[in-house]
Each structure stands twice: as structure tokens, then as C-alpha cells.
Amino acid sequence: MKTRHQLFIALLIAIAGGLAAFAIVKSPPQTSQQENIIKVPAVQVVEVKPERLRMDVHSQGRVMAQTEIDLITGVSGNIIKISPAFVSGGFFRKGDLLVSIDPAEHDLRVAQAQARVMEAQYQLTREEAEAEQARDEWQHLGQGDPSPLSLRIPQLREKRAKLAAEQEELKNAKLLRQRTEIRAPFNGRVRSKEVGMGQYLSSGAVLGRIYSSDLVEVRLPLSMQELAFVDFPDLPHRTHPTKMAKVVLTANYQGEQQTWTGHIVRSEGIVDQETGMTMIVAQIPDPFSLTTSKSKSSKTKVSSSVSLPMGLFVEAIIEGRWLDDLVILPASVLLKNNLVAIIDQKNQLRFRTVEVLRRQRDQVIISAGLNAGERVFVSGLHHPIEGTQVTPVEFVQEDSKLAHEAMIKEESVSTQFTP
Secondary structure, eight states, X not given: OHHHXXXXXXXXXXXXHHHHHHHHHHSOOOOOOOOOOOOOOEEEEEEOOOEEEEOOEEEEEEEEESOEEEEEOSSOEEXXXXXXXXXXTOEEOTTOEEEEEOOHHHHHHHHHHHHHHXXXXXXXXXXXXHHHHHHHHHHHHOOSOOOTTTTTHHHXXXXXXXXXXXXXXXXXXXXXXXXXXXXOSSSEEEEEEOOOTTOEEOTTOEEXXXXXXSEEEEEEEEOHHHHTTOOOOOOTTOSSOOOOOEEEEEEEETTEEEEEEEEEEEEEEEEOTTTOOEEEEEXXXXXXXXXXXXXXXXXXXXXXSSOOOTTOEEEEEEOOOEEEEEEEEEGGGOOGGGEEEEEOXXXXXXXXXXXXXXXXXXXXXXXXXXXXXXXXEEESXXXXXXXOBOEEEEOOOOOHHHHHHHHHHHHHHHTOOOO
């Protein structure tokens, strides 16, 4: 009985094993093979859109007068009159009397010179009569050719020379008399006054310092690259006049942001050995709005009714040249040696060399090397490799023209200049 039970158990085990083997043969187990899935990295790209841009340039400078001189007396004497306008900050017009020096001494010299001229004229007239008489006498009594002395020719020349000398002395006396009235040589303003009423002055004494109010200048430093974007007259023998670039000056003055306009008129033509920059000069007409306030129809006007004071530090936006087919891109598109990565039709990275016209912290302007519609890699890979498969995602950037203006404003930081 015990043996039969063991056989039965063995039979059951054999049947179960056979069924399991049959099931395994008919339905073999599927091994879970993990496929190596390569994730394609997503990168941000920007589409190339060439544009026509004006390459404005930023700079800074300090306002200075185009003409500034010391007012100097040409004669000595005591001051008897000072114009109310001859004070620090006072305005004057060309020809206005600023300072008068006592003319009594010079009036005397003029009178004395006039007397000597009259005497010389008398002596000349008398000598001419004597010469005429000598000529008549020789014609009646003389024989042969008369000598110059017989005709009193040397004496006549002497009298004429003395009259000419006395006439020049009279002119000089009148000139010195005229110099007792010191008049303004141009329309201007007084920077400083150095004299007072009754003060005795010697010839060559400084009365004060004045400057022209018709025109002011601002010296603006530019780099060699920036100089290529600005039109200004540089060569005097050019047959065709160069269009002068417009410049807009801004400064915080009288508690507000003020604006003035002018033009670039010349370059100083010298490159600074330390900074590698050159100076161009902007001129602003009528800085004190003196003529525009009288005539609203004036063709030359400043854009602000507020005066432009001397010595004010101003920011300058210089109107640049228009250039075609320029591309504004984020600065991150540039790799080493002016390389950029292009996304080709197979979404693979391809390196290309481009020409960079201008670069800043956040933006660059490409002038050559890219075609319209191409996609340029912006970000997404720390180390881009040629041929890498990527998934392009459009990079959202601000309007290119606004970006260009913002980029230009940053130039003022890179071209800081202490006048």
C-alpha cells in the first residue's frame, strides 16, 4: 500500500513535469530585451532674417565753445566805462562797446599828428613851388642839362617822404585812439571779468575771457571700427561734399533730460596712442537759442529751448550709415573664431565661419556668412559637435530693431571717455 502511494505520487510529478515541458515548448517565455533609446537633444535656434539697418554710434563728450579768447587791451590808461553786459555770464553782440579807456592822452597825440601832417603838407607845397621856379630859371638862363640838385628834385622827394611819414603817424595815432574803446569781436558771452572801473591798465593787460555764442563744439571719441559707420568731411580736396552726419546730444540739465541736435563737421585726424581712438567734432548752432527765439522760421534750430551750457557732459547718438543684408543674433550664437552652428535639413549641426560687423554683450550683427531662412544654433548644448543630431526649438527674441537700438546704447559703456 505504501509502495503504491509512492508510485502514484511519482506518476503525478512525471505528468506535471511533462505538461510543463509541453507548455514551455509550445509557448516559450519572451525575454524582455531593453533597447538602447538615444534621446535627441532639443536646442534653441533662430531663423536668419537679413535687414537694412542704420549703424548709429554712441559716444560722450563735453561741450566747449568753438571760439574762446582773452580780451586784451592794446593801449594803456584808466578805465572810464564798463558795459553792463561785461559781467560773468553776460551776453553781447558783435561791435558792442565793452570797456572804455580814458582817451585824453591819445586825443592829444592825434592832434599833434594832425599838426605835423599840416606842416609837412605846407613844406611840400613850398618845395614844389621852389622846384617849379628853379626849372623856369634854368630854362631861361641855364645851358646844357640841369642837375637834379639844380631842379631841387632831392629836396622835393624829401618833403614828400616826410609828408607820407607824418600821415602814417596820424593813422597810428587814430588807431591807438580807437583802441581805447574795446568792442566785442563777435557775438558771444563773458566767461570771466578781470578788471574794474577806474583801474589803470598797461598795454597787453587781460580784461577778461569771452567766447562765441553762435556755435559750440563737442569732441567725441570713436574707435577705428566705429569711425567706418560715420560720414564726415575729412579730405579738403574732395570734389563731392560729404553729407554731414546728424548727432543728437542728451544730458540731464535743470532737472530734466534735455536734447540738442547738431552735425559732425570734421575729424581731428589723430589717433590717440594710448586708447587707439580718434576724435570727431560735432557742432551745435545757436546753443543759447538767441536767434531761434527771434525767428521761428529759422532753418537752423536746436531741438530744445533750453540753453546748452559750456562744460556740460553730454551723451551723443551719431547717425550712422545704412547697411544692407545685416543679421542681428543673440551673442550666444558665436563660438570660437567667429564660428556659428547651422542646423541643416537633417537637423544636424554644421559649423560655418561668419563675418561679425559689431558685437556686444547680448547681441551681435553679422554682415556675411549666413543666408536668409537658415537656422542658427543658440543654446542647448554645452559643447556643440559637428554632425550632432538635434531637435530644433524656435528661440523667441525681441524685435531686431529694438534689439539693435538697445545694443547701440550699450556702446556708451564700452567707449567711456574722460575729457
